[in-house]
Amino acid sequence: MTKSTNPLISVADLKKIYVRGSEHIHAVYGISLDISKGDYIAFVGPSGSGKTTLLHLLGCLDNPTEGSLTVNGQNVFSNDRSMNERELTKLRRELFGYVFQKFYLIPTLTVRENITLPFAFYQKNEAEQTADRLADLLGISHRLDHLPKELSGGEMQRVAIARALINKPQILLADEPTGNLDSKRSAEIAEIFHKLNQDEGLTIILVTHNHALAESAGKMVELRDGRLV
Amino acid sequence: MPSLFGIAWKNLRRKRLRSLLTIVGIALSTWVLVSLLGFNQGYENSLNKDIDNLGFQVLLTAKGCPYEAATLMLKGGTGLKYMSESIIDSVIANPQVEKVTPMLMHAVFDPNKGESGGITAFLGIDPTTYPAMKSYLVFQQGQWFDQPEALEAVFGYEAAELEQREVGDLYLLPEAEVEIKVVGVLKRSGTQDDGTIFLPIKTLQKVYDVEGKITSVGIKVQKETDLTAYEDELYKMQDVQVVSMAQVKQTISNLVATARVMVMSIALIAILIAMVGVMNTVLMSVLERWQEIGIMKSMGAMTSHIFKLIWFETILLTFVGGVIGSIMSWILASVTDTLIRSVLPYSPTSSLVQIDILLALKAIGIIMGIGIISGIYPAFKAAKIRPIEAIRSTDGEI
Numbered sequence A: 001m002t003k004s005t006n007p008l009i010s011v012a013d014l015k016k017i018y019v020r021g022s023e024h025i026h027a028v029y030g031i032s033l034d035i036s037k038g039d040y041i042a043f044v045g046p047s048g049s050g051k052t053t054l055l056h057l058l059g060c061l062d063n064p065t066e067g068s069l070t071v072n073g074q075n076v077f078s079n080d081r082s083m084n085e086r087e088l089t090k091l092r093r094e095l096f097g098y099v100f101q102k103f104y105l106i107p108t109l110t111v112r113e114n115i116t117l118p119f120a121f122y123q124k125n126e127a128e129q130t131a132d133r134l135a136d137l138l139g140i141s142h143r144l145d146h147l148p149k150e151l152s153g154g155e156m157q158r159v160a161i162a163r164a165l166i167n168k169p170q171i172l173l174a175d176e177p178t179g180n181l182d183s184k185r186s187a188e189i190a191e192i193f194h195k196l197n198q199d200e201g202l203t204i205i206l207v208t209h210n211h212a213l214a215e216s217a218g219k220m221v222e223l224r225d226g227r228l229v
Numbered sequence B: 001m002p003s004l005f006g007i008a009w010k011n012l013r014r015k016r017l018r019s020l021l022t023i024v025g026i027a028l029s030t031w032v033l034v035s036l037l038g039f040n041q042g043y044e045n046s047l048n049k050d051i052d053n054l055g056f057q058v059l060l061t062a063k064g065c066p067y068e069a070a071t072l073m074l075k076g077g078t079g080l081k082y083m084s085e086s087i088i089d090s091v092i093a094n095p096q097v098e099k100v101t102p103m104l105m106h107a108v109f110d111p112n113k114g115e116s117g118g119i120t121a122f123l124g125i126d127p128t129t130y131p132a133m134k135s136y137l138v139f140q141q142g143q144w145f146d147q148p149e150a151l152e153a154v155f156g157y158e159a160a161e162l163e164q165r166e167v168g169d170l171y172l173l174p175e176a177e178v179e180i181k182v183v184g185v186l187k188r189s190g191t192q193d194d195g196t197i198f199l200p201i202k203t204l205q206k207v208y209d210v211e212g213k214i215t216s217v218g219i220k221v222q223k224e225t226d227l228t229a230y231e232d233e234l235y236k237m238q239d240v241q242v243v244s245m246a247q248v249k250q251t252i253s254n255l256v257a258t259a260r261v262m263v264m265s266i267a268l269i270a271i272l273i274a275m276v277g278v279m280n281t282v283l284m285s286v287l288e289r290w291q292e293i294g295i296m297k298s299m300g301a302m303t304s305h306i307f308k309l310i311w312f313e314t315i316l317l318t319f320v321g322g323v324i325g326s327i328m329s330w331i332l333a334s335v336t337d338t339l340i341r342s343v344l345p346y347s348p349t350s351s352l353v354q355i356d357i358l359l360a361l362k363a364i365g366i367i368m369g370i371g372i373i374s375g376i377y378p379a380f381k382a383a384k385i386r387p388i389e390a391i392r393s394t395d396g397e398i
Helices: A051-058 A085-095 A111-115 A127-138 A153-165 A183-200 A211-216 B004-014 B016-052 B066-074 B087-092 B157-163 B201-207 B227-235 B245-288 B290-298 B303-331 B333-343 B357-383 B387-392
Strands: A009-020 A023-035 A040-044 A066-071 A074-077 A096-100 A171-175 A203-207 A219-224 B058-062 B097-110 B118-125 B139-142 B152-155 B170-173 B178-186 B197-200 B216-221 B240-244
Touching: A009 A051, A023 A051, A040 A051, A040 A183, A040 A211, A051 A171, A051 A203, A074 A085, A085 A096, A096 A153, A096 B290, A111 A127, A111 A153, A127 A153, A153 A171, A153 A183, A171 A183, A183 A203, A183 A211, B004 B016, B004 B303, B016 B245, B016 B303, B016 B333, B016 B357, B058 B227, B087 B097, B087 B216, B097 B201, B118 B201, B152 B157, B157 B178, B197 B201, B227 B240, B240 B245, B245 B290, B245 B303, B245 B333, B245 B357, B290 B303, B290 B387, B303 B333, B303 B357
Parallel strands: A040 A203, A040 A219, A096 A171, A171 A203, B118 B197, B152 B178
Antiparallel strands: A009 A023, A009 A066, A066 A074, B058 B216, B058 B240, B097 B118, B097 B216, B139 B178, B152 B197, B170 B178
């Protein structure tokens, strides 16, 4: 993987080992890589290859077992020290946006409320304007007052993307973002990601089984048995 | 932009039936709580009112059972011992005494009462002193007797209804076979006087051959009198018993203490059930939203935000339930009154359950306090969710 001088995310000999009784499962085993600002990376590989676990580690959602992880120059995890939950929450809020296969929209909130949900936890100026701009960018302006159950799968994923972008993150992480969509909607999401990377300079890291989506990324990285191939 | 409070409110509306049932549980508990608190304050006030309506603060009776004396004060009694009329002179001689009124309670068997006969009680009173002490008694028809020895009677409201008598009717005194004329019927007073048949004391003494005898003396003392000291003075008299307002209250309070404990226990159980209900509802809601809460944490929600969110839900549930329960207790106060009255050994005549806004606010405060305590565990559970656990899991685990 690329080694840059000033990477946004840097991991070295990263391991994640799950213990099930006497069995040790190496979900991620000794991965080292650097991700620079503006990169668009797709992790691909068969099920159980460790790509989603790696995404969770890079996104500071999970703690590695060994190795080191540095994000935006901050030591998130190393053998000496790891961030506490409060520090991790702050880091996630400021740097990351997350998109998941199952969207995870709050069914009782409208599209606008779902998009601006992060602001329920911390105040930011121009929340409404940002929401309008993102809705416009993602083509869901006409759906702002609707509930999630009134949307199609593609529209729900757009709302989830808008929610992930509302705090103006530097890195967008997406786990199987097209897993619940048909090929037409998948192509639309791929187009959106491409635009966000090219036009907004957003760093995007995604995990997918969708070849078309993976090919639209600038870099495609394959994993097998927890290792980079 | 949603607020934490708004999210909490909308979430409660997600499972409407469950929220509704929880609110009903809380409302019922609040109803019990408000009614109990209303009873505690209402019973005391009602008892005071009854005793104030006696018109005198101290009752002097012949020595005997204190419970019988208390009953005499409030309901009338039978089989009492007599005192000599001359005792009045020694009582009135005390400068601390403002007014006295002698009374003679006499009960006889009336073979015409009901299907197989029954006891009828008469109260002999002094028409010159008694009406002044009982100024709250108002006539529906007629007036008090003219003469101290007139063959006349005044019927209380219920007594007149029971005997079906009006002013001008004649009434045959049982056993004595003497006819008296009804000269007055009182309006309902809500006191024991409603069921009383009043006769001039001299007439009653003469007809039933108890001349010179009385059963009690009602004493009203001067305003500045130290009641306890005065009662001590009365105790020095031979063969009399002093029944003070404080004693009567104490005696009755002792009688109802058991009933109060029972009602209190029911309230406590109801509150505990509501507490478990609230905890169950909120905990279920947390477990169902395990992933949602985890996603919120991945968006930057701190532990404190999630704790607050879940706590708001608990507070909302208890507040709505508390308000509905308070309104319910106010509307159903008369039903509660009847229910409580049926289990008490003695009930004052006026309303037993008195509910005011302050009491309702106090009850809502208590219920919300209980709700807040019940919400701690689910809120803590939710606040501790780690994003990765939530994303990986399908549902939460207790």
